[in-house]
Amino acid sequence: MLAEKTFPVAISARHIHLSEADVEALFGTGATLTKDFDLSQPGQFAAKERVSIEGPKGVIHNVRVLGPVRPATQLEVSKTDALKLGVNPPLRQSGDVANSAGITIKNGERELAIEQGVIIAQAHIHMTPADAQEFGVQNNEVVSVEVESERPVTFRGIVVRVSEQFSLEMHIDTDEANAGFIQQQAKGKIIKSS
Amino acid sequence: MLAEKTFPVAISARHIHLSEADVEALFGTGATLTKDFDLSQPGQFAAKERVSIEGPKGVIHNVRVLGPVRPATQLEVSKTDALKLGVNPPLRQSGDVANSAGITIKNGERELAIEQGVIIAQAHIHMTPADAQEFGVQNNEVVSVEVESERPVTFRGIVVRVSEQFSLEMHIDTDEANAGFIQQQAKGKIIKSS
Numbered sequence: 001m002l003a004e005k006t007f008p009v010a011i012s013a014r015h016i017h018l019s020e021a022d023v024e025a026l027f028g029t030g031a032t033l034t035k036d037f038d039l040s041q042p043g044q045f046a047a048k049e050r051v052s053i054e055g056p057k058g059v060i061h062n063v064r065v066l067g068p069v070r071p072a073t074q075l076e077v078s079k080t081d082a083l084k085l086g087v088n089p090p091l092r093q094s095g096d097v098a099n100s101a102g103i104t105i106k107n108g109e110r111e112l113a114i115e116q117g118v119i120i121a122q123a124h125i126h127m128t129p130a131d132a133q134e135f136g137v138q139n140n141e142v143v144s145v146e147v148e149s150e151r152p153v154t155f156r157g158i159v160v161r162v163s164e165q166f167s168l169e170m171h172i173d174t175d176e177a178n179a180g181f182i183q184q185q186a187k188g189k190i191i192k193s194s
Numbered sequence: 195m196l197a198e199k200t201f202p203v204a205i206s207a208r209h210i211h212l213s214e215a216d217v218e219a220l221f222g223t224g225a226t227l228t229k230d231f232d233l234s235q236p237g238q239f240a241a242k243e244r245v246s247i248e249g250p251k252g253v254i255h256n257v258r259v260l261g262p263v264r265p266a267t268q269l270e271v272s273k274t275d276a277l278k279l280g281v282n283p284p285l286r287q288s289g290d291v292a293n294s295a296g297i298t299i300k301n302g303e304r305e306l307a308i309e310q311g312v313i314i315a316q317a318h319i320h321m322t323p324a325d326a327q328e329f330g331v332q333n334n335e336v337v338s339v340e341v342e343s344e345r346p347v348t349f350r351g352i353v354v355r356v357s358e359q360f361s362l363e364m365h366i367d368t369d370e371a372n373a374g375f376i377q378q379q380a381k382g383k384i385i386k387s388s
Contacts, residue, residue: 078372079372079373079375080274080368080369080372083372091344091345091375122345123345144348150285151285151316151317151351152350152351153347153348153349153350153370153373154338154347154348154350155347156346156347156348157345157346174274175274175369175372175373176347176373178272178273178274178277178369178373179273179347179369179370179372179373179374180373181273181285
């Protein structure tokens with residue numbers, strides 16, 4: 001069954017969520033995040049702060065910090081990034097960082113080694129209960145998603161996440177975007193797993 | 195319809211095929227390619243020679259040269275590479291380089307600017323006529339391919355290429371591999387486009 005209703009696909013570049021303590025560790029005692037611009041999900045914002053991340057095989061600079069602060073620090077990278085850094089993060093839903101990979105986070109002379117918190121974010125679709133009803137899907141349902149492009153791919157094993165707090169949008173990472181020649185705000189379609 | 199027969203999936207990292215003239219331009223008059231090891235397709239080999247490629251936004255070193263020499267120089271990169279280099283190569287079948295992107299190729303002090311030759315290789319399946327009969331497909335047929343993994347994707351618009359000279363194998367690039375958490379010699383399955 002092919003749902004006719006579509007949703008925007010947003011590409012998440014590598015980014016980091018920091019705990020309050022880790023913001024202070026990296027930016028100084030009493031430091032807080034400075035909003036640069038709002039993100040599509042209500043309350044979330046891109047901060048002006050950037051960090052470097054360093055693994056056994058490489059370093060990536062200018063990694064965007066997202067706000068607000070979270071209970072636990074979480075770095076979301078692509079598989080391509082992970083290979084460059086030399087780390088092996090698990091595929092996880094956001095917030096599920098137990099026993100994930102570690103990394104070193106740097107801001108100039110300040111440095112912080114985390115034992116866990118590095119994940120590859122599992123692609124998912126945010127939607128409201130009203131959207132879910134229209135799509136005929138439920139919270140945590142696993143679906144496949146088709147995106148049309150010059151190099152079309154179907155993503156399978158995509159989790160639907162339903163909340164009044166969400167705005168309708170699928171989130172994929174840069175590897176998924178580049179594999180499918182997908183640009184920001186491409187349209188996705190749900191294919192129900194049979 | 196899901197064919198039961200599977201085939202190995204090979205991941206092609208960025209690489210370059212050089213014309214005889216361009217081998218000499220980059221490695222000196224009279225230079226030839228030195229075989230490092232054989233590739234899976236009969237007659238093809240990885241050469242010991244490496245080059246750097248430089249676009250308006252970045253450079254990538256240690257790009258493997260493949261042999262034997264070809265009538266026209268062709269550089270195959272991923273979309274991720276293309277974004278890093280700042281070039282915009284078209285999605286093409288190997289050999290189809292007319293009006294593709296240009297780039298600068300370097301080997302130490304030697305440098306060569308090509309006006310065309312940079313492509314993103316369209317994923318394809320090499321097979322023999324006997325394989326094609328078993329799969330129930332024909333040369334140039336477009337199919338979808340499923341690869342199982344922890345992050346499963348289906349590649350659509352995949353071209354079947356049939357020749358007695360081929361060995362059964364699908365070729366994808368590193369973006370497609372990383373999006374689908376695919377490792378060398380994963381197994382693919384053809385899903386006939388209906």
